[in-house]
Amino acid sequence: MKKYMEKSKKLKLIDKFWKLYRKIYKLPKLARIEACSICQLDCRDCYMRKNSNNNPIIGNGYLKFDDFKNFIKRNQYIKQIELSFSGEIFLNPDLLDIIKYAYTEGIILTAHNGVNFNNVSDEILEALVKYKFKGITISIDGTSNETYKRYRRNGNYDTVINNIKKLNNYKEKYNSIFPILTWQYIVFEHNKHEICNIDEIAKELNFARIYLKEAWNNEVKIHEITRFPLRILTNSKEIIKTFESINFGLCEQLWYSPQINWDGTLLGCCCSTHHNLNINVFKTGLKKALSSKKMKLMKNIITGKEHANDTIACNWCYLYKIKKEHNTFINPKKLRFN
Numbered sequence: 001m002k003k004y005m006e007k008s009k010k011l012k013l014i015d016k017f018w019k020l021y022r023k024i025y026k027l028p029k030l031a032r033i034e035a036c037s038i039c040q041l042d043c044r045d046c047y048m049r050k051n052s053n054n055n056p057i058i059g060n061g062y063l064k065f066d067d068f069k070n071f072i073k074r075n076q077y078i079k080q081i082e083l084s085f086s087g088e089i090f091l092n093p094d095l096l097d098i099i100k101y102a103y104t105e106g107i108i109l110t111a112h113n114g115v116n117f118n119n120v121s122d123e124i125l126e127a128l129v130k131y132k133f134k135g136i137t138i139s140i141d142g143t144s145n146e147t148y149k150r151y152r153r154n155g156n157y158d159t160v161i162n163n164i165k166k167l168n169n170y171k172e173k174y175n176s177i178f179p180i181l182t183w184q185y186i187v188f189e190h191n192k193h194e195i196c197n198i199d200e201i202a203k204e205l206n207f208a209r210i211y212l213k214e215a216w217n218n219e220v221k222i223h224e225i226t227r228f229p230l231r232i233l234t235n236s237k238e239i240i241k242t243f244e245s246i247n248f249g250l251c252e253q254l255w256y257s258p259q260i261n262w263d264g265t266l267l268g269c270c271c272s273t274h275h276n277l278n279i280n281v282f283k284t285g286l287k288k289a290l291s292s293k294k295m296k297l298m299k300n301i302i303t304g305k306e307h308a309n310d311t312i313a314c315n316w317c318y319l320y321k322i323k324k325e326h327n328t329f330i331n332p333k334k335l336r337f338n
């Protein structure tokens with residue numbers, strides 16, 4: 001008992017130290033590292049599957065366990081990692097080791113950018129529960145296979161639902177609420193008639209949130225369908241609290257949760273899929289990469305101190321356009337580091 005108390009005291013002190021370190025150097029608590037840019041599906045408008053299946057900036061690959069481990073050891077102020085980005089995390093052959101290691105090091109893992117959940121082994125499903133993977137957003141754009149596979153080409157609705165049921169069985173076995181599930185439904189003309197079914201199915205499958213997302217081609221205007229595209233289906237304070245930690249804008253990712261590619265290249269934010277910042281976090285360490293020349297330029301652009309140019313993703317981003325038009329650039333003084 002005494003030994004345990006001493007250990008938890010020591011851990012609290014270490015935590016305090018890194019908190020102070022983050023505050024002094026204005027460093028993030030979260031990072032986004034792509035677990036796998038490869039995908040087995042062929043969704044019609046996916047920027048990764050267009051142009052002969054090759055996005056030269058992101059490339060095809062996955063986060064290696066050794067890189068993940070070294071990243072955690074080297075950047076100990078990072079406490080949470082978002083793994084999903086441009087592909088399907090469950091195709092990463094090192095994922096089991098990554099999940100286990102994160103758990104032993106007290107690192108929170110999430111996949112809120114999205115997963116298609118078509119191919120998940122029983123071993124991984126169990127590990128997600130056993131090692132308390134915090135939250136997953138599952139992309140399901142339909143409530144029947146016929147509708148679902150019109151966008152999610154090569155995918156199967158029934159397989160996804162079956163995987164969710166298996167995951168729920170493990171949650172029961174381990175008496176755990178993790179991973180907390182969000183249902184993301186991209187609204188297209190071909191699937192909007194099935195939105196009315198989601199609530200019932202979501203409750204049956206133990207989803208905590210429903211998120212109706214506007215498609216990149218904006219073919220259906222969400223505000224014309226609903227005033228509440230994001231809905232929380234639970235009263236659990238613990239669950240609601242877990243969502244708060246990721247509740248900030250996309251541009252704020254530059255400060256709060258920078259996006260890193262699977263090979264360590266710094267991208268900046270998750271909208272920066274066609275430009276990188278010419279520095280490798282796995283080689284330099286995150287702190288150095290975050291104060292590199294191009295990263296500083298990207299931050300200056302979005303705080304309105306410099307103009308965008310064609311080497312930086314903001315130049316083409318709708319959010320930059322809006323910020324410029326309405327002069328609503330980020331105010332660095334309002335950023336908080338804890």
Ligand SMILES: C[S@@+](CC[C@H](N)C(=O)[O-])C[C@H]1O[C@@H](n2cnc3c(N)ncnc32)[C@H](O)[C@@H]1O
Binds near residue numbers: 086
């Ligand atoms: C490139 S995907 C990668 C993650 C995962 N494979 C998935 O599909 O959820 C990144 C995010 O874009 C979403 N997405 C895909 N096609 C989209 C579209 N046409 N409009 C809006 N979001 C889309 C995905 O659902 C996911 O949330």
Ligand code: SF4
Binds near residue numbers: 041046115
């Ligand atoms: S499942 Fe995700 S990554 Fe895969 S093709 Fe579809 S949108 Fe792209």
Ligand code: SF4
Binds near residue numbers: 250270317318320
């Ligand atoms: S404006 Fe720039 S920083 Fe903001 S989301 Fe777009 S690319 Fe990222």
